[in-house]
Amino acid sequence: MEIRDARPSDADAVRATHSDSIEGLGTEAYSDKQVDAWAEGCESADYTPAIESEKSEFVVAEADGKVVAFGSLKRAPPEGYEADVDAEVTGVYVHPSVARDGVGTRIYEELERRARARDVRTLGLSASLNAVPFYENCGYERIREYAHEFSSHESTGVTGVVVEMKKEL
Numbered sequence: 572m573e574i575r576d577a578r579p580s581d582a583d584a585v586r587a588t589h590s591d592s593i594e595g596l597g598t599e600a601y602s603d604k605q606v607d608a609w610a611e612g613c614e615s616a617d618y619t620p621a622i623e624s625e626k627s628e629f630v631v632a633e634a635d636g637k638v639v640a641f642g643s644l645k646r647a648p649p650e651g652y653e654a655d656v657d658a659e660v661t662g663v664y665v666h667p668s669v670a671r672d673g674v675g676t677r678i679y680e681e682l683e684r685r686a687r688a689r690d691v692r693t694l695g696l697s698a699s700l701n702a703v704p705f706y707e708n709c710g711y712e713r714i715r716e717y718a719h720e721f722s723s724h725e726s727t728g729v730t731g732v733v734v735e736m737k738k739e740l
Contacts, residue, residue, distance in 0.1 A: 572674065574681050577629040577641060582618040584638035585631065588666050589613045595667030600700035601731050608721035608729035627661070628685045632674050640665040642678035644686055649695060654714045654737040656695030658686055663702075679709055687740055698734045711736040 577585065590613040597606040622629045626647055632640035642663040649659040660682055665675045686694055697719065698706050707713075714735040721729050 572632055572634045572639075572677070574630055574632050574677055577618075577622045577631045579619045579622055581631055581638055581641075582622060585618045585622075585641050586613050586616060588638055588641060589616070589618075589662075589664050591666050592664040592670075596665075596670060596701055597699065605721060605729055605731045609731075612721065621661075628682055630678060630681050632665075632669075632678055634669070639669045640674045640678050642675075642682050644682040644694075646686070646689060646691065652695050652714075652735055654693075654695050654735060656693045656737055658689075658691045658694055660694055660696040663705075675705060676709070679705075683709075683740070692740055694738045694740060696736050698736050700732060700734065703734050703736070706736050709738070711738045 590610045593610040593613065594606060597609060601609070621627055621643055626645065628644040628646070630642055631638045640663070643661045645659045645661050647658065648656060660679070663675050663679050663682070665678070683694070696706065696711070698711075703713070714737050716732050716734050718730045719733040721731060
């Protein structure tokens, strides 16, 4: 397994991994309707700008030439957070076939290493309910729960609870 910088040519594989992760793991905490709305947002998402952004870190885990996980870090304070943080982990997603095999942890550790290298002192994130235990194991504390509208143009109005979390580095 190799953790590496994502490339624009990975965008379709990232999209598929994102959708597969939501559909395969999201049902642990959300209804089918919520999972469908959440995953639907992946269909039209363009991952290339985030991969190419100089204001973020975007990494993938590759096994046997296939992207099986990804993570991203935005090196700027997020808007709308209650906690005061320097940067935001915008996602860590793993394909269900490698879930709970340590792949997500390796992706997260690489993002945190890169944040520390840029003198980030505090990380924040919004975690799906099924991901909260993962982030707590990574040292995050819960800040608050709030309703989030799942990103989908066809399923507007479908909401679910997510958890704002924070970690001091």
